[in-house]
Amino acid sequence: xxxxxxxxxxxxxxxxxxxxxxxxxxxxxxxxxxxxxxxxxxxxxxxxxxxxxxxxxxxxxxxxxxxxxxxxxxxxxxxxxxxxxxxxxxxxxxxxxxxxxxxxxxxxxxxxxxxxxxxxxxxxxxxxxxxxxxxxxx
Numbered sequence: 001x002x003x004x005x006x007x008x009x010x011x012x013x014x015x016x017x018x019x020x021x022x023x024x025x026x027x028x029x030x031x032x033x034x035x036x037x038x039x040x041x042x043x044x045x046x047x048x049x050x051x052x053x054x055x056x057x058x059x060x061x062x063x064x065x066x067x068x069x070x071x072x073x074x075x076x077x078x079x080x081x082x083x084x085x086x087x088x089x090x091x092x093x094x095x096x097x098x099x100x101x102x103x104x105x106x107x108x109x110x111x112x113x114x115x116x117x118x119x120x121x122x123x124x125x126x127x128x129x130x131x132x133x134x135x136x137x138x
Contacts, residue, residue: 008118017116019087022080023105026112031057033127056134058095062104065130069107072129077110084109 014022034056038049055061066081073081084106114123 006118006120007116009116011117014113014116017112019084019105019109020089022110022112022116023084023087023108024112025115026108026110027057029111029115029123030062030108030127033123037127037131059101059104060095062107063100066103066107068132069126069129072126073110077114080113081106081110 017025031053034053035049038052038056070078070081085102087102087105087109089101089105111123111126114120114126
């Protein structure tokens with residue numbers, strides 16, 4: 001693989017990556033999408049943009065967004081989501097419930113899986129559905 005901005009790993013390689021590994025990748029994907037979304041909605045200072053990003057990427061917010069897209073997922077995507085939700089996490093942030101953290105991890109695993117498969121259009125489609133009705137947080 002030579003283009004790390006547009007990876008397309010073989011399916012068998014992605015299957016070898018743990019759910020936590022996929023979630024680690026998906027966390028970065030989600031953060032990048034949120035930052036781009038905030039820039040596109042304009043008007044933020046650095047501090048305001050940071051606060052808005054933190055509000056949108058926290059486990060509670062991600063869990064809400066995951067619920068919005070569950071009905072849109074194909075069966076294979078649902079399987080990846082379930083695998084991410086069932087990942088063995090050892091620490092849960094004090095501001096989120098275990099269930100919320102599981103949903104957030106599942107969402108991140110799904111985004112990581114889609115990203116490593118090179119399915120950027122699907123990521124964008126799901127992200128737009130997640131952000132529907134969201135204000136810009138400024």
